[in-house]
Amino acid sequence: MxxxxxxxxxxxxxxxxxxxxxxxxxxxxxxxxxxxxxxxxxxxxxxxxxxxxxxxxxxxxxxxxxxxxxxxxxxxxxxxxxxxxxxxxxxxxxxxxxxxxxxxxxxxxxxxxxxxxxxxxxxxxxxxxxxxxxxxxxxxxxxxxxxxxxxxxxxxxxxxxxxxxxxxxxxxxxxxxxxxxxxxxxxxxxxxxxxxxxxxxxxxxxxxxxxxxxxxxxxxxxxxxxxxxxxxxxxxxxxxxxxxxxxxxxxxxxxxxxxxxxxxxxxxxxxxxxxxxxxxxxxxxxxxxxxxxxxxxxxxxxxATWRGRLSFHHLTASSSNPRAITVLVDGAHNHASSETLASYVSNLVTMLDGNPKARILRLTYILGLSHSPPKTPKDTLSPLFASRSSKQLSIRTKVAAVRFTSPEGMPWVKSVPPSEIAAVVRESVSGVGLWVASDEGKIQGQLESALKWATAEGTEGEDGVQELVIVAGSLYLVADFYRLLAMQEVNPS
Structure with missing residues (x-):
């Protein structure tokens, strides 16, 4: 249908x-x-x-x-x-x-x-x-x-x-x-x-x-x-x-x-x-x-609260050294909403500049998009990678590209292949760490793997390190995040 x-x-x-x-x-x-x-x-x-x-x-x-x-x-x-x-x-x-x-x-x-x-x-x-x-x-x-x-x-x-x-x-x-x-x-x-x-x-x-x-x-x-x-x-x-x-x-x-x-x-x-x-x-x-x-x-x-729109959450990443991370989730699904997300991230950087203890910001985007022609991945994602300056922060950016679970009752909704998202990232910005999920096969576990990769570097022993993972690009990917968060709340161990 x-x-x-x-x-x-x-x-x-x-x-x-x-x-x-x-x-x-x-x-x-x-x-x-x-x-x-x-x-x-x-x-x-x-x-x-x-x-x-x-x-x-x-x-x-x-x-x-x-x-x-x-x-x-x-x-x-x-x-x-x-x-x-x-x-x-x-x-x-x-x-x-x-x-x-x-x-x-x-x-x-x-x-x-x-x-x-x-x-x-x-x-x-x-x-x-x-x-x-x-x-x-x-x-x-x-x-x-x-x-x-x-x-x-x-x-x-x-x-x-x-x-x-x-x-x-x-x-x-x-x-x-x-x-x-x-x-x-x-x-x-x-x-x-x-x-x-x-x-x-x-x-x-x-x-x-x-x-x-x-x-x-x-x-x-x-x-x-x-x-x-x-x-x-x-x-x-x-x-x-x-x-x-x-x-x-x-x-x-x-x-x-x-x-x-x-x-x-x-x-x-x-x-x-x-x-x-x-x-x-x-x-x-x-x-x-x-x-x-x-x-x-x-x-x-x-x-007033609105889940999935510039919402902060905390999740324990299942890496070799499990630890809590701060995650910002946002259904930035088109060019205008990506501009809004980019503007908000810039505001966060400005606020962190006011924190004298902050020296390094590790910023990881986990992105998934719906296939929705004539809208293209480049249309949607380009605002996210505009250069942003900081007075005192060293900003280290990484990007993971994933697929999302098909929403209930909407089998026609498909993910953009992660390889296409990765191509846009490579074209838009240089020197960014990149993790790309499979275009085919199982979708289950892609978000978890991306989160594990995002936090593998760790922050122990480093003073002044601030870390933020941003899950964005589609509300359907945001939905996968909330499923994962709910599972963790039920089984916190």
């Missing part, structure tokens, strides 16, 4: 299922839509709402795509709804795709549990994405995160064409919030689509970065360190946001990593402001929504 973008099948099948009626925020975009749904859900949850969330692709299990109050749906609830949708599909011969099936299962779960609000991430594009079948009366608001080049085979070869597809989730008489954009042409295209639809266009109001304030934020955290035994994470990002929906400017701490998350938070806060003030939204929100949000929004922002 391959990707078949259409709303015909899902609409036919949905007509034979209990109708969906939950108030829904619908989020499209190339990059950032998962983070936006995560922060939104965290704010709703902190404000006392029961929250359904649908994200794709899943990480470890297909159930990870469907969340109730930030927890994966139970196997029992998932199985009951899945069986009902599959039975209807077979009875009526609709032959929906696996993603259409999963979308309907998620919506049936949310409807059955009567959640207060649902946050839905578009799978691909917007106009013909399965999530866009949701009835107009259920949509509170549509939002669009950053638009960039990705999935050109399905959405078009320019950001303008892609923006048009994504903006087509707009609904008549409902607000449509556009996030901060990299390309100026995107806003003109989106405005045109939104106006033609009869929706209400709203531009995101940017949150501003501010200095750390001990009276608001508490004491400044200790100096950042990558040492696995005494890890100290990067500090939260202090922001301030001004809106007519808030009686005073809103100061908050954002713990999601990366400067780009401030732009995602800006979109989130504009969405929240709109839900509080727009007539079509305010009338559908639960009683006391605005008051509850004003009281709890800072807590919701602070508690």
């Amino acid at each position: 391959s990707v078949k973008l259409s709303l015909e099948r899902i609409r036919l099948l949905a007509a034979h299922l209990p109708p969906y009626s939950r108030p829904t925020v619908h989020v499209a975009g190339t990059n950032g839509k998962g983070s936006v749904t995560c922060i939104l859900s965290s704010i709703f949850l902190a404000s006392g709402l029961t929250v359904g969330r649908f994200n794709s692709p899943h990480l470890v299990s297909v159930q990870d795509s469907i969340l109730i109050n930030d927890q994966s749906v139970s196997l029992k609830e998932y199985s009951i709804s899945r069986a009902a949708v599959e039975s209807a599909d077979q009875a009526h011969g609709t032959e929906v795709s696996s993603f259409e099936m999963l979308t309907l299962v998620a919506l049936q779960v949310f409807e059955k549990l009567r959640v207060d609000i649902v946050v839905i991430e578009v799978g691909m594009g917007g106009r013909l994405d399965a999530t866009n079948y949701i009835p107009d009366e259920s949509i509170l608001l549509s939002a669009l995160t950053t638009v960039d080049l990705d999935h050109q085979s399905f959405l078009g070869n320019t950001v303008e064409l892609i923006a048009k597809e994504k903006a087509s989730i707009a609904r008549k008489n409902k607000p449509f919030v556009l996030g901060i954009q990299k390309y100026a042409a995107v806003e003109n295209v989106v405005r045109s689509v939104v106006e033609q639809t009869g929706a209400h266009f709203i531009a995101t109001h940017p949150a501003q970065r501010r200095a750390w304030d001990d009276t608001i934020d508490g004491p400044l955290p200790p100096t950042f360190s990558l040492d696995a035994e005494s890890f100290r994470p990067p500090p939260a990002q202090p922001i301030i946001f001004t809106s007519s929906a808030f009686p005073n400017s809103l100061p908050a701490l954002l713990y999601l990593n990366g400067s780009h998350q401030v732009e995602n938070l800006s979109l989130v806060l504009t969405v929240i402001s709109t839900l509080m003030t727009h007539p079509s939204c305010a009338s559908r929100m639960p009683s006391g929504f605005s008051e509850r949000v004003l009281e709890n929004i800072k807590t919701g922002i602070k508690k």
Whole structure:
């Protein structure tokens, strides 16, 4: 089975299922839509709402795509709804795709549990994405995160064409919030689509970065360190946001990593402001929504976490001398997200420059990519190997190229051969240690072998050594990492 973008099948099948009626925020975009749904859900949850969330692709299990109050749906609830949708599909011969099936299962779960609000991430594009079948009366608001080049085979070869597809989730008489954009042409295209639809266009109001304030934020955290035994994470990002929906400017701490998350938070806060003030939204929100949000929004922002996106973890590498290592995982699957990862690594280097005990940074990338023409490995990976300078650190870089396990329910998703990744690395940068997994045969064990190679050098006896392993390039490789991490947590020995 391959990707078949259409709303015909899902609409036919949905007509034979209990109708969906939950108030829904619908989020499209190339990059950032998962983070936006995560922060939104965290704010709703902190404000006392029961929250359904649908994200794709899943990480470890297909159930990870469907969340109730930030927890994966139970196997029992998932199985009951899945069986009902599959039975209807077979009875009526609709032959929906696996993603259409999963979308309907998620919506049936949310409807059955009567959640207060649902946050839905578009799978691909917007106009013909399965999530866009949701009835107009259920949509509170549509939002669009950053638009960039990705999935050109399905959405078009320019950001303008892609923006048009994504903006087509707009609904008549409902607000449509556009996030901060990299390309100026995107806003003109989106405005045109939104106006033609009869929706209400709203531009995101940017949150501003501010200095750390001990009276608001508490004491400044200790100096950042990558040492696995005494890890100290990067500090939260202090922001301030001004809106007519808030009686005073809103100061908050954002713990999601990366400067780009401030732009995602800006979109989130504009969405929240709109839900509080727009007539079509305010009338559908639960009683006391605005008051509850004003009281709890800072807590919701602070508690937002998003696995697999610039996430730090600790793992014991199974080398001849087992030891804990710090791992940064990120689903940097296209050029723009690789630029974001590269920028964040540069920021980490700058922070380590402020640590007087740091002299050497051992930086190892473990990379795996999905085969997704016309996107090429060079398109995706080139930002990672741009030169970065440091005042005091000696940066020693290595790269391992691997394949990932095929995701459940998506047999058409294939890994780029590691030899192709290695060729891009050799072309992009010289003097880098390289480990290349097999293009054929078993995938199982490739990530573990790469981690063992990455940490074989050891740090014992060397003062001032900081070490970071970065697992990136595809969320499916990130999923393999989380499986490995879960196994280690169950069997720590």
